[in-house]
């Protein structure tokens with residue numbers, strides 16, 4: 031994309047060379063980490079790996095796919111951890127911490143789960159075994175787990191996944207308790223999208239967390255995915271993060287990217303830079319917001335173009351691994 035390069039080059043040249051990098055700045059702001067998602071096929075690119083293991087930028091990794099149900103229990107009771115193990119080894123070698131992703135989600139489920147016609151008790155035992163075995167395999171090696179992923183619809187009702195339609199909400203405490211038993215030191219999160227600003231979905235999630243706490247169910251954190259669109263950062267982001275933290279749980283920005291309708295223009299790039307800064311400032315301002323994770327750091331491996339037709343350029347590095355102005359937006363956010 032030569033047109034991209036020609037647009038970006040003057041802007042890149044204006045970024046001062048600096049040792050200020052994303053993780054060093056996050057930690058200077060009192061956060062635990064700045065990190066990124068990654069995926070196993072990407073690890074064959076040595077230039078990519080060189081940046082992935084740059085601990086000045088990244089002190090935390092999340093496997094984008096290889097700990098999901100279809101990857102880890104493709105047949106009932108048959109567990110495969112090779113992909114997840116590879117990411118954990120990659121992180122450990124460089125002293126990076128891990129977020130585990132995820133135990134229970136309605137997507138990337140094997141057919142044996144979705145089409146098994148299990149009754150309530152059987153599906154609960156399947157959830158318990160899956161979460162317990164998965165989290166147990168990585169005991170002591172994962173800082174935090176997304177135990178429950180995307181349990182809600184945007185209107186705040188529960189998503190009618192196979193788990194909800196079969197067990198009601200019972201699968202949620204079952205998964206959380208299994209995870210706690212399997213690794214008592216891992217922080218257990220509920221993770222979702224479209225909970226960046228206040229609204230019905232954020233309220234529903236907060237109510238669930240309150241209920242879980244009242245019931246004595248282990249819950250330690252709320253993961254705010256933060257897959258945003260350029261120019262659409264919710265004005266209530268900081269207040270919403272604070273509201274979540276006020277429930278007495280950790281809050282983390284777990285899957286940050288900010289996409290645009292292509293092609294990139296100087297106006298969109300400038301807005302994206304400002305938007306990244308706004309997101310970081312919101313986390314910085316809320317002491318309970320403990321870290322930020324990009325949903326991969328380079329446009330080369332972003333999920334956006336494959337999911338949202340005509341959109342992309344969502345990451346702080348471009349497809350050639352050059353820093354974009356968005357990178358500087360993150361720097362400014364931590365430094366503000």
Ligand SMILES: *[C@@H]1O[C@H](CO)[C@@H](O)[C@H](O)[C@H]1NC(C)=O
Nearest residue numbers: 150151154195196197198200
């Ligand atoms: C599923 O079983 C649990 C545990 O016995 C129970 O609390 C819950 O109400 C059941 N859910 C449904 C939808 O029957």
Ligand SMILES: *[C@@H]1O[C@H](CO)[C@@H](O)[C@H](O)[C@H]1NC(C)=O
Nearest residue numbers: 074075076077330349350351
């Ligand atoms: C890694 O990705 C970069 C940037 O797109 C590309 O130039 C390079 O050829 C890739 N290397 C390998 C070994 O695939």
